[in-house]
Amino acid sequence: MLYYSTNGSAPVASLEKAVVKGLAEDRGLYMPERIPVLPSSFFDNIASMSFQEIAFEVASAFFGEDVPADDLKRIVYDTLSFDCPVVEVEPGIWSLELFHGPTLAFKDVGGRFMARLLQHFTTPGEPLNVLVATSGDTGSAVANGFLGVDGINVYVLYPKGKVSPVQECQFTTLGRNITALEIDGVFDDCQALVKNAFMDKELNAKLKLTSANSINVARFLPQSFYYFWAYAQMKKRGLADELVVCVPSGNFGNICSALFAKRMGLPIKRFIASNNSNRVFFDFLGSGVYSPRPSVQTIANAMDVGDPSNFARIWDMYGKSVDRIREDISGATYSDGEIRESLKDIHKRTGYLCDPHGACAARALYEGLRPGETGVFCETAHPAKFKDTVENIIGTTVALPERLEAFTRGKKVSVELPKDYEPFRNYLLSTI
């Protein structure tokens, strides 16, 4: 399979190049040159298959030409070391729980898959170095995804004193192939260091560098696995005929994976993209004009995005037609007040506790479901990840799950560096 750039002026790339480079030379996003349609026999049997078996079928359709079957199977089975169950909230409304992985958020799926696929492309004796700048959450998802993956070293750059203690311990206590670099500066300084390193020809000749960023094809394609698994679980219950899937969306990577699943033949009736107050996509569906703008801060902060990078993929997939996009996706947008109200109301009525992102998505189902339809919303993070906000809304305490608690007991180790490029460069060279 070859990958083309959504900007159309970069050469097509192999899977290896698309995964190692992340972004095309023309700054476009890579797209597979075709979206394979799975045979009807697969959908006939899907309700009797396991999550890993389903995921392997889906992965083979995309990556089977480029990765030997045994290797791909190991990558898929290692990635999915946790379940993504569908849980009934109340009749007609179901939660697809994507938070049972190491960092309690759906990004674990893509992060773990990408780490293992990158490892597949490393050469023994020539380690790959992943540089990632973080203001908090990305660092933990990437670091945990790569933890213990041979042949890859991860350097997480984060601004000293500007990351919450719970976030910080998720990448400073891991050890092994993960190194935390505590930069005496702000997030932008961390990002500038990473950019400088990628542009430094001399450095790149000595060290194999990659970025593991969120638009990587190896991060977004595997997210389609859990939509097939959700369908299988609903089919087993006889509830899969008119499924509506609602995705709380920020950068639109997650919903883009869902749209890929539909293109591959998954019978989902329609999708809802639920936004917080960052409503660029919602407005685009209304006006047909895409106008990015600066993001605003909300309580569902992983969706505080003013120019969603995966819009380019959706636009490309639907032949640049807003009407065709509207056939599959509708939008919703909620203020912090409405998200709070939704979280509180669902908890009070049903006992089910959402995180703010899940609550934003659930509300769109309560408001938008038509007679005969069954709604599934993505619960993208464990509510304890947003402990203070959630406790504040429901008025009772939320326990930290054991996995999150365990991070806080670990010993913090970091390398302190100034924000200037030379010391950072020298540090990287000293690791060879």
Ligand SMILES: *Cc1c(COP(=O)(O)O)cnc(C)c1O
């Ligand atoms: C990243 C994230 C989102 C948004 O996902 P996109 O793929 O960027 O649309 C939603 N919820 C949580 C908890 C996230 O971490």
